[in-house]
Amino acid sequence: MNAFTDFFKKTILARKIIFIVEDNEIYAKSLQGYLTIRFPEIDIKLFPDGESCLKELGENPKVIIMDHLLNTKNSDAATGLSTIKKIRAINPDASLILLSSQKEFEVVSKAISKYGCTYVQKDDLAFQNVEQLINVFTS
Amino acid sequence: MVNTNSGKRARLPKTATKEIQEQKKLCDMSYLAETLSGKKPLIKEIMDDFLALMPVELTMLNNAIAISDYAKIKSIAHKMRSSVSLMGIYVLEPVLIDLENTGTTAPDIEKATQLYDELDKTCKLAFKEIESEKQNYS
Numbered sequence: 602m603n604a605f606t607d608f609f610k611k612t613i614l615a616r617k618i619i620f621i622v623e624d625n626e627i628y629a630k631s632l633q634g635y636l637t638i639r640f641p642e643i644d645i646k647l648f649p650d651g652e653s654c655l656k657e658l659g660e661n662p663k664v665i666i667m668d669h670l671l672n673t674k675n676s677d678a679a680t681g682l683s684t685i686k687k688i689r690a691i692n693p694d695a696s697l698i699l700l701s702s703q704k705e706f707e708v709v710s711k712a713i714s715k716y717g718c719t720y721v722q723k724d725d726l727a728f729q730n731v732e733q734l735i736n737v738f739t740s
Numbered sequence: 741m742v743n744t745n746s747g748k749r750a751r752l753p754k755t756a757t758k759e760i761q762e763q764k765k766l767c768d769m770s771y772l773a774e775t776l777s778g779k780k781p782l783i784k785e786i787m788d789d790f791l792a793l794m795p796v797e798l799t800m801l802n803n804a805i806a807i808s809d810y811a812k813i814k815s816i817a818h819k820m821r822s823s824v825s826l827m828g829i830y831v832l833e834p835v836l837i838d839l840e841n842t843g844t845t846a847p848d849i850e851k852a853t854q855l856y857d858e859l860d861k862t863c864k865l866a867f868k869e870i871e872s873e874k875q876n877y878s
Contacts, residue, residue, distance in 0.1 A: 627789050634785075
């Protein structure tokens with residue numbers, strides 16, 4: 602039993618997970634594809650909104666990549682920032698990346714200062730910047 | 741900028757490559773292909789998703805315009821920008837930016853309607869092109 606427990610701890614529990622919370626499925630899948638190629642040892646899960654992400658926090662994701670505007674499909678969906686606030690209350694150690702084209706200074710500065718997020722602008726280098734951060738957060 | 745393990749750094753081009761322009765194509769798949777390291781099944785999956793999801797978003801946008809829901813128009817147009825950029829349909833970037841901005845300064849539903857018509861027309865042509873291009877990724 603000890604050998605099994607050790608194996609379980611080293612493999613199953615040690616397997617890293619990343620969440621991507623993004624309501625644009627095309628963008629989400631492209632980012633997932635990009636990261637899967639570069640981090641084949643990491644499971645990458647997609648969520649269309651903050652609510653569905655919060656339900657799965659028990660999986661203890663190492664990194665959560667969050668879009669800010671998540672209400673295209675569901676106008677009642679919480680914003681990325683409000684979801685981050687709830688994540689911090691449950692999982693203070695998760696590395697959080699706010700990935701958004703949001704240019705409002707107030708949103709960005711709050712995400713960084715109050716919730717310890719790293720902000721990545723959703724521009725033409727976003728995928729590479731996220732990759733670099735994951736290298737840091739998972740090392 | 742930072743170095744990455746991938747070595748190559750694909751950037752979203754602002755305009756189509758010269759080759760694409762000469763061929764008078766709407767879609768430049770080179771960024772997506774480079775981003776996904778040429779993995780055909782993944783690229784094809786994204787193309788399929790785009791073909792399935794964009795008509796739905798166009799309908800949502802059309803409905804938002806019909807009821808003059810400027811917040812919804814802005815939200816949907818904003819999201820669409822990421823999708824069309826990934827598929828290299830650069831001609832739609834200024835159209836979507838304009839759509840985002842209708843209602844921001846002065847509400848102009850007539851302008852939104854005209855922009856939607858242009859968006860819809862271009863998307864239909866892009867869909868045909870992508871359907872044809874998919875064969876290269878089977």
